[in-house]
Amino acid sequence: VTARKAVTIGLIGLGVIGSGVAKIFKEKHQRLNSQANIPIILKRVADLDSNKKDSPFIDPAIFTIDANAILEDPEIDIVVELIGGENPAKEFIIKALSRGKHVVTANKEVLSKYGPELLTLAQEHNVSLLYEASVGGGIPLIAPLKRNLQINDISAIYTIINGTTNYILTKMENEGLEFPAALQEAQDLGYAEANPYSDIEGLDAAYKISILATIAFHTDIRFQDVYHEGISRTAPQDFRYARELGYAIKLLAIAKKAGDSVDVRVHPALIPEDTLLAKVDGVFNAVQVEGDLSDKVIFYGRGAGSAPTANVVVADIVHIARNISTGTVEVSEIPSSKTTAIKPIDQLESRYYIRMTISDQAGVLAQITRVLGEHSISISAAIQKEAYIKEKAAEIVITTHPAVESSVQEAIQEIEALAIVKQIGNLIRVEDLNR
Amino acid sequence: VTARKAVTIGLIGLGVIGSGVAKIFKEKHQRLNSQANIPIILKRVADLDSNKKDSPFIDPAIFTIDANAILEDPEIDIVVELIGGENPAKEFIIKALSRGKHVVTANKEVLSKYGPELLTLAQEHNVSLLYEASVGGGIPLIAPLKRNLQINDISAIYTIINGTTNYILTKMENEGLEFPAALQEAQDLGYAEANPYSDIEGLDAAYKISILATIAFHTDIRFQDVYHEGISRTAPQDFRYARELGYAIKLLAIAKKAGDSVDVRVHPALIPEDTLLAKVDGVFNAVQVEGDLSDKVIFYGRGAGSAPTANVVVADIVHIARNISTGTVEVSEIPSSKTTAIKPIDQLESRYYIRMTISDQAGVLAQITRVLGEHSISISAAIQKEAYIKEKAAEIVITTHPAVESSVQEAIQEIEALAIVKQIGNLIRVEDLNR
Numbered sequence: 001v002t003a004r005k006a007v008t009i010g011l012i013g014l015g016v017i018g019s020g021v022a023k024i025f026k027e028k029h030q031r032l033n034s035q036a037n038i039p040i041i042l043k044r045v046a047d048l049d050s051n052k053k054d055s056p057f058i059d060p061a062i063f064t065i066d067a068n069a070i071l072e073d074p075e076i077d078i079v080v081e082l083i084g085g086e087n088p089a090k091e092f093i094i095k096a097l098s099r100g101k102h103v104v105t106a107n108k109e110v111l112s113k114y115g116p117e118l119l120t121l122a123q124e125h126n127v128s129l130l131y132e133a134s135v136g137g138g139i140p141l142i143a144p145l146k147r148n149l150q151i152n153d154i155s156a157i158y159t160i161i162n163g164t165t166n167y168i169l170t171k172m173e174n175e176g177l178e179f180p181a182a183l184q185e186a187q188d189l190g191y192a193e194a195n196p197y198s199d200i201e202g203l204d205a206a207y208k209i210s211i212l213a214t215i216a217f218h219t220d221i222r223f224q225d226v227y228h229e230g231i232s233r234t235a236p237q238d239f240r241y242a243r244e245l246g247y248a249i250k251l252l253a254i255a256k257k258a259g260d261s262v263d264v265r266v267h268p269a270l271i272p273e274d275t276l277l278a279k280v281d282g283v284f285n286a287v288q289v290e291g292d293l294s295d296k297v298i299f300y301g302r303g304a305g306s307a308p309t310a311n312v313v314v315a316d317i318v319h320i321a322r323n324i325s326t327g328t329v330e331v332s333e334i335p336s337s338k339t340t341a342i343k344p345i346d347q348l349e350s351r352y353y354i355r356m357t358i359s360d361q362a363g364v365l366a367q368i369t370r371v372l373g374e375h376s377i378s379i380s381a382a383i384q385k386e387a388y389i390k391e392k393a394a395e396i397v398i399t400t401h402p403a404v405e406s407s408v409q410e411a412i413q414e415i416e417a418l419a420i421v422k423q424i425g426n427l428i429r430v431e432d433l434n435r
Numbered sequence: 436v437t438a439r440k441a442v443t444i445g446l447i448g449l450g451v452i453g454s455g456v457a458k459i460f461k462e463k464h465q466r467l468n469s470q471a472n473i474p475i476i477l478k479r480v481a482d483l484d485s486n487k488k489d490s491p492f493i494d495p496a497i498f499t500i501d502a503n504a505i506l507e508d509p510e511i512d513i514v515v516e517l518i519g520g521e522n523p524a525k526e527f528i529i530k531a532l533s534r535g536k537h538v539v540t541a542n543k544e545v546l547s548k549y550g551p552e553l554l555t556l557a558q559e560h561n562v563s564l565l566y567e568a569s570v571g572g573g574i575p576l577i578a579p580l581k582r583n584l585q586i587n588d589i590s591a592i593y594t595i596i597n598g599t600t601n602y603i604l605t606k607m608e609n610e611g612l613e614f615p616a617a618l619q620e621a622q623d624l625g626y627a628e629a630n631p632y633s634d635i636e637g638l639d640a641a642y643k644i645s646i647l648a649t650i651a652f653h654t655d656i657r658f659q660d661v662y663h664e665g666i667s668r669t670a671p672q673d674f675r676y677a678r679e680l681g682y683a684i685k686l687l688a689i690a691k692k693a694g695d696s697v698d699v700r701v702h703p704a705l706i707p708e709d710t711l712l713a714k715v716d717g718v719f720n721a722v723q724v725e726g727d728l729s730d731k732v733i734f735y736g737r738g739a740g741s742a743p744t745a746n747v748v749v750a751d752i753v754h755i756a757r758n759i760s761t762g763t764v765e766v767s768e769i770p771s772s773k774t775t776a777i778k779p780i781d782q783l784e785s786r787y788y789i790r791m792t793i794s795d796q797a798g799v800l801a802q803i804t805r806v807l808g809e810h811s812i813s814i815s816a817a818i819q820k821e822a823y824i825k826e827k828a829a830e831i832v833i834t835t836h837p838a839v840e841s842s843v844q845e846a847i848q849e850i851e852a853l854a855i856v857k858q859i860g861n862l863i864r865v866e867d868l869n870r
Contacts, residue, residue, distance in 0.1 A: 023730065028586055035585050038516055132583065138729045140575075140583035145827035147582070148567065148575035148750045150470050276735065279714055293459065294573045297736035300711065301729060311728035315583045328763045 006039040007321040010070030012092060013082035014055055015049040017106055017133065019268045020310025021080065021317075022057035032314065036321035041314055044070050071095045080313065081105040090114060097121045098288040102324075104316040105255065106133035106309060112207035112223040115214060119332045128323070128330050130316040135208040136161060136285050138308025139301035145215050145289070146333075152291025154216040156256040161208045163283035163303040163402055164192045164199035165231050165251040169268075170281045173239040173249070179232055191283055200230035202266040205253040213255035213264050216289070218333065219340040221255070227345040229267040233426055238355060241383055242270050245353075248278035252431060257306060261341040263348060270353050270399075276300075277433065288433075346406035351380065351430035353399050354412065357422040360394040364420050371414045372400070375407040395421055399430060441474040442756040445505030447527060448517035449482040449490055451500040452541055452568065455745025456515065456729040457492035460726025471756035479505050506530045511757055515748065516540040525549060532556045532564065537759075539751040541744060545660040547642035550649060554767045563758070563765050567609055570643040571596060571720050574736035574743025575750075580650050580724070581768075589651040591691040593868060596643045598718035598738040599627045599634035600666050600686040604703075605716045608674040608684070614667055626718055627726065637663035637701040640688040648690035648699050653768065654775040658692070658697055662780040664702040673790060676818055676832045677705050678846070680788075682711035687866060696776040698783060705788050705834075705865040711735075712868065723868075781841035786815065786865035788834050789847065792857040795829040799855050800862035806834070806849045828857055834865060 007023075011018055025032070025042045033039045045058050053063040070076055071092060074381045079096035081103060083089050090110045096103050098121065105111070106128045110118070111134050122129040136159075160166050164186055171182040183200065186192035198204045206226040213221040231251050242249050247270035256263045276298055280286040285303030290296050302308040323330055358364045362401050369379060383397040400408070408427070418426050444460075446453055451622050459465070460477045468474045480493050481502045488498040505511055506527060514531035516538060518524050525545045531538050533556065540546070545553070557564040571594075577664030595601050599621055606617040618635065621627035633639045639659040646695045648656040666686050677684050681790055682705035691698045706713050711733055715721040727730050737743040793799045804814060818832040835843070843862070851859050 025585060030584060083870050139732060140579035143582050144575035144579050147578050147754060148747055151459060151466055151746055151749050151753065269658055276714055276716075278712060279709075291746075293742045295737050295740075295743055297574060297734075299732075299734060301732035305730075307728045308730055311586055311726075312583055317585065319582060326763050328758075328761050 004038060004084065004324055005035065006041050007036065007077050007324050008041050008043045008075050009078050009080060009317060010044045010073060010076040011042060011080045011082065012046045012047070012067050012070055013084070014045055014052040015082065015084070016306045017309045017313060018047070019055060019057060019083040021313050022055060024310055024314045029432055032318055036318045038321055040317065040321050043076060044073065045379045046070050051251060059321070067092055071099065076101060077324060077415070078102040078104060078317055080317065081107060082313070085108070086110060086113065091130070093118060094121065097125055097127060100125050100127055102127045102320045103129045104313055104320065105129070105131050106313055107131070108134040108204070108207040108380065112210045115211065116220050116335055116337065119334050123331050123334060126329050128320050128329070129332060131211070131322065132312045132316050132395050134387065135164070135211050135308050136287060136299065136301070137303040137305060138311055139285060139287065139299050139303065140312065141212065141287055141299055142215060144299070145212070149291055149294055150198035152293045154289060154291045156290045157209070157212055157216055158277060158288040158431065159209060159253045160250050160277060160280045160286050161210070161253045161303060162199055162205040162251060163285060164196065166280065166285070167191045168200070168314055169234065169249060169251065171230060172234065176236045178236060179234060187232060195233050200232055202251065205251060205266040205278070209253035209255055209264060209266060212287070213262065214335045216255060217257070217262055217340055218248065218335055219262070220335045220337045221262065221342065223262055225342045227265040230272035231268050232270055235426065237395070238426055238428065241355065242353070243273065244383060245270070245381060245399060246273055247271060247430070248273045249428065250277060250280070254431070258343050261343040263343040265345060265348070268428050270428055271433055336426050346409070348405040349402050350405065351400055351402055351432070352408050353397065353428040353430055355395065355397045355425040356415070357393050357395050357425060359420045359422065361420065365396070367420060368398070368415055372411050375403070375411040376405060377403040377411055407423035438475060439759055441476050442471065442512050442759050443476050443478045443510050444513050444515060444752060445479045445481070445508060445511040446477060446515045446517065447481045447502050447505055448832045449480055449487040449515065450519070451741045452744045452748060453482070453517040454490060455741035456517065456748050457490060457746055459706065459749050461492045467753055471753045471760065471761035473756055475752065475756050478511060479508065483507050496741070502527055506534065508770045511536060512759060513537045513539060513752055515752065517748070518541060519544070521545060521548065528553060528564070529556065532560055532562060535560050535562055537562045537755045538564045539748055539755065540564070540566050540858060541748060542566070543569040543639070543642040550646065551655050551770050551772065554769050558766050558769060561764050561766070563755050564767060565755065566646070567747045567751050568744050570646050570724060571734070571736070572598070572736065572738040572740060573746055574720060574722065575747065576647065576722055576733050576734055577650060579734070580647070584724060584726055584729055584732065587728045589692070589724060589726045591725045592644070592647055592651055592689065592831060593712060593723040594644060594647070594688045594864070595685050595712060595715050595721050596688045596738060597634055597640040597686060598720060599631065601715065602626045602718050603635070604666060604669065604684060604686065607669065607671055611671045613671060614669060634664035635667055637686065640686060640701040644688035644690050644699060644701060649770045650698065651690060651724070651773055652692070652697055653696070653770055655770045655772045656697065656777065660699055660777045662700040662702070665701050667702070669703055670861065672830070673861055673863065676790065677788070678708070679818060680705070680816060680834060681708055682706060682865070684863065685712065685715070689866070693778050696778040698778040700780060700783070703863050705863055706868055710868050762778070781844070783840040784837050785840065786835055786837055787843050788832065788863040788865055790830065790832045790860035791850065792828050792830050792860060794855045795827050796855065800831070802853055802855060803833070803850055806853070807846050810838070810846040812838040812842060812846055830860065
């Protein structure tokens with residue numbers, strides 16, 4: 001081990017998180033150096049947008065539009081990749097690791113799709129690949145899972161891990177807004193992107209839960225293994241019915257041991273209103289981990305935003321710098337490839353909430369109950385609201401006891417075909433959590 | 436660095452936590468070895484009670500009643516101190532560190548009273564002293580504070596960190612029990628000790644908040660710096676009045692930046708009922724950390740219990756073993772000695788809840804308001820309940836706007852001396868938290 005005088009950083013991507021990182025380097029440089037026990041130097045910052053040269057947080061002299069000026073600089077020890085998205089971020093990470101540089105990233109998509117290969121590459125080159133900021137923004141999650149909870153046999157992780165959808169659902173619940181209006185408001189406030197597809201359809205949450213599940217279950221779980229379903233079908237009355245039944249509605253990302261397999265999925269869910277997760281509102285995130293030793297542990301905080309996310313990126317940088325100063329490398333565990341099967345969604349056993357519009361006439365509930373019964377689905381609660389007189393229609397809501405997803409889907413198709421049923425309004429899974 | 440073949444552990448104290456540690460060693464030995472990247476051997480277990488030799492979790496051959504058989508064994512790398520209390524635990528820790536052994540402990544009292552000296556001793560001998568289990572039982576707190584949140588300027592830590600008192604307060608709130616009955620029930624269930632003094636008078640929480648405050652503010656804060664007040668004065672009607680005002684009552688342990696000084700205290704507090712801390716019930720603990728970068732982060736989980744606490748003890752052991760396997764030592768930051776002043780409680784500025792019994796006659800509230808006004812205390816809300824006819828007495832509750840503690844204490848004395856005031860029932864600080 002040769003004594004090192006400083007650790008040198010190259011930052012690629014000066015967007016929301018990257019600017020936050022540059023700001024911390026500018027404003028808290030002494031703190032970083034003292035926490036790392038070695039000076040940390042931000043040597044170069046790259047962004048395709050040449051206007052970023054004028055960022056108030058960097059010296060223009062260190063700016064470049066060419067990421068290779070960082071990736072190919074032999075003096076740079078740690079590459080911080082903050083451009084997001086799959087390409088060219090993945091190539092940048094591969095190039096950095098292959099040249100023996102440590103990498104810190106917030107890139108959930110790349111980690112979710114290629115994590116095990118990249119961790120293996122890091123191991124081969126004896127460098128660290130850290131990605132705390134990829135999940136849960138400013139909430140410490142990955143480090144405590146690896147450092148404090150790794151002796152547990154984890155049975156389940158229940159998460160609210162997408163701030164955009166949680167903001168929209170909170171608005172809908174509190175103000176009775178329809179989904180499009182709540183989405184528009186989230187966009188106006190900058191909580192949702194112009195193209196909100198990845199957030200509202202659950203892809204973002206699917207990336208994140210696959211990363212957490214991989215660590216928790218020590219097995220290779222990817223984005224493509226995660227069933228995902230978004231929130232666009234949720235209507236204001238779903239929140240009212242849910243509240244009447246004692247539930248809140250949240251977009252949950254779940255990873256759960258189910259016998260020898262793992263059940264990993266993202267979808268809206270009814271959760272009991274007296275649980276802590278039900279109280280997680282607005283853009284906040286929360287992750288509930290359940291282990292045989294620790295029992296229930298919850299981490300809560302800001303799942304996005306410049307300063308909170310940049311904070312954990314910089315903490316990863318400081319961690320690596322401290323290791324460099326002592327001549328060590330923390331090599332990540334490589335998840336074993338598919339030692340655990342992924343349970344297909346149609347084998348899921350869950351409780352369900354079904355909302356439908358029916359003809360307001362005698363014997364309707366009996367017909368629906370019969371179809372459910374034929375698929376071994378029993379009813380736990382039912383709510384029927386006053387008829388819409390004009391249309392001679394009424395809305396009913398049914399919750400079921402635990403049933404198999406494939407049976408429920410078949411039953412729903414048959415119910416929808418009944419003459420007395422006008423429309424299936426929504427089907428939401430019910431998660432009773434561990435209270 | 437010589438290559439090591441194994442890491443050897445000596446465990447002192449086979450009580451609730453110690454047995455949990457031995458059980459994990461017995462049942463999850465392979466997991467420990469693989470997480471540490473080196474075999475970990477539990478070589479010796481000491482307890483003064485020779486009956487513990489028959490513990491189902493240890494081989495009787497490794498049992499001893501003599502702690503020195505561990506402290507003086509040159510083969511033992513890590514001493515795990517789990518006897519609790521100040522003496523002889525402190526001497527054991529000093530002896531272990533002085534002989535170049537790493538120490539893992541759950542001992543909040545020793546850390547709170549002697550932490551900086553012990554950390555300095557560890558540094559002098561180039562060994563680690565880890566104590567994650569000393570605060571918040573099974574909740575990862577100290578490691579994430581040091582690893583993920585250390586770049587923050589932390590402004591406040593609000594905690595519910597004593598499970599016994601939180602259980603008692605939850606019982607009182609939910610079932611309308613008087614304090615002695617709720618305490619008895621906690622004792623019957625094993626949630627409170629036969630001698631509950633340290634828990635119910637806030638000493639236990641004071642130990643813990645001083646440890647967290649030391650880490651958060653990088654300054655030397657001890658048990659004796661912490662103002663502490665217990666819960667025994669709390670009455671069932673306080674919960675009813677609090678609810679009417681929109682608050683819950685919790686025993687809070689708080690550490691807060693207040694200008695150039697730090698305000699560290701333990702006392703019952705009214706907190707808004709729509710905050711997450713207000714939802715923390717029973718034996719669960721929660722720690723809310725507020726930083727300039729991270730904003731609000733909350734850690735929640737079991738603050739006590741054999742398996743959860745043993746889990747974080749073992750995680751500390753594994754962490755040191757992994758470092759030994761790579762030839763490194765993680766040396767803790769030594770808090771600077773009193774760079775930050777401790778703000779005396781009588782200078783506290785807070786809102787207050789005052790409950791008192793008065794003569795039911797005209798002009799009473801005017802007299803009380805006059806006394807408060809003379810001390811620059813203004814009223815934010817007042818509740819007066821129906822008179823107890825027989826005694827011609829009524830109960831009134833007042834909450835104040837922010838006022839200085841010393842003024843409030845003086846005003847209370849003057850109010851108590853008024854002829855029309857029969858009794859001051861309770862005085863509780865109001866913490867509006869950061870929502």
